[in-house]
Amino acid sequence: MSEPVLRSEIIDDPAQFDTLAPHWWKLWEQSSSATPFQSPAWLVPWWRTFAPGGLATVAVWRGGDLIGLAPLYLEHGTAGSKLLPVGISLSDYLDILCVPGTEALVAAAIAEKIRSVEWSQWVLSDLPQDAAGLAMIYPDLKAGRPSLHGACPVLAIAGDETLAGCVPSRRRRQLRRARQAAARRGRTALSSARGEPQAFLDQLIRLHDARWAGRGGGVLADVAVKRFHRHSLPLLDACGLARCWLLAIDGRTVGVYYGFHHRGRAYAYLGGFDPSYAEESPGAILIGHAIEESIREGAHEFDFLRGQEAYKYGWGAVDRWTMRRVWTRN
Template identity: 65%
Template sequence: MGGLRTEIIRDARAFMDLEPHWWQLWRQSISATPFQSPAWLIPWWQTFAPGDLAAIAVWNGDALAGLAPLYVERHDRGQRLLPIGISLSDYLDILCVPELEAKAGAAIADAVLSLKWSQWILPDLSADALSMCLELPNTEESRAMAHAACPVLLLDGDRTLARSVPARRRRQLRRAERAARRRGAVVVSRNESDPQMFLDRLVRLHGARWVGHGGGVLSDMAVEFHRRALPRLADSGLARCLTIQIGDAVVGAYYGFHHRNRAYAYLGGFDPAYADESPGAILIGHAIAGAANEGAREFDFLRGRESYKYGWGAKDRWTAQKVWTRSTPQ
């Protein structure tokens, strides 16, 4: 197909060997997020590997022109083709170089049809995801255009937050900062240089925040994944890791990402003993201001309609889900 060569990668070592080519492809992709980077998806596969690897690589000579990181999950009703990174990733998609987008996408579709599956499920697709344009003949396609809400705050070059964050939230933030200073000296620090120490703090604070309430997301396997992924993300300049110290105690942690003109708030935690000082809110305020100073035009709170996100002025942006079904695996 136009000089392109397609490879289906089933071996984990070969999948990891894609990394340098993958980075080049990811950097060229207009719609890519940190969740499609090798820093995120290679550790995901190393940690979970819940099925049979079936990653599709499209080559243009020695350069990677397209990539669909997929695996096959076997269950009682057949075989499902799923994206690597599912569940922990807020956005999922294929990658293609812009100048070969149509050809590489068609090559991925052809390769997908050569695999054995009864359903191919792609959840959490952004509005500009390349997968939205994929077509698979002789299959039944369904779409859910309001799959999950990701509240997004528009920054529009606002480095003071005066035009982007509602006045009420700014007043609350100032009160929280005054309350924190009454309890001790307040220091907000960047922690990307020591990712394992940051994760130790995040795990402790996230667990303290959710103990007895449910809703925490840091299972043992998830922690193992982040211990693999965060050093890669930090080395690539994608991670944003903040902690807040009040007096002698580290009482809050914020784990996010920054890529091009968008910041992403992924996970946080705080010590409930300091709830009156709102360390989580102080950290988010610093993260938003820092993102604006780095040129971000959007601050994405990612999946979930928690009320605090809307208090910052975020508006829902919905992801889509595409599902292809065929009666019998080919």
């Protein structure tokens, strides 16, 4: 019996990009470096919302199976066209997806197809350290040396829900004081927003806006970003990737936490709190709760994602850097 035929294609039609989803999910589940940010639940809504250039995604098939996917688009500028990853700027991790063991085949197929697209520079950013995109070689393209791109502080999880095995004692004492202060303020309740993504987003947007009022607006000040999350979160919630927690005091929601959980890793993506409850540290209470829940779910890492904000290191996180690769045409 002959081997299934290998073929590749450029997907430049958004409707075709949408219809990839069932095959994309299957590939994403097999890809060793996949995170929630490479899932169709994240990247399809991103493209629908922003579409900042011309879609130029490469799909590699073996028979009827999708074995490789490079979600890319073309950004045109005065200095030439750049080939960039779909999801750039809002996504903390990006990569090419491929079935393990097919890396060389996928790389060759992608290289063949992208030659048919007019571009002067191909940039892959936010690559995790085990990214398929870091290992791929394209002999006919001029490659720059991989460079450090962004720090994602990561807490290695050990021990139990007391956090004694992973969080510094000083932060644990601060967490206890925050919980005591919240209890003095009123009756506290932590709850999951599983199954209620739009209601959760209402609270996230309200509290994020309140937190950033007068300080430049924050990421959710952009109407398009809000619209993206309105499309993406229900999909992430439906497939069990989202972790959304609410903190209420006397029935009033004063803090929210938006994160993910996948393959033994928790990701802290976004949060917000009511500034009038700053003394009770709702953000710290929610992060502590999220770490405890991630331990209960068997996580081995709690990833604070991109950015070197001081509070992340207070929890014991250590920088892990993403990488950036750039190719130019000879």
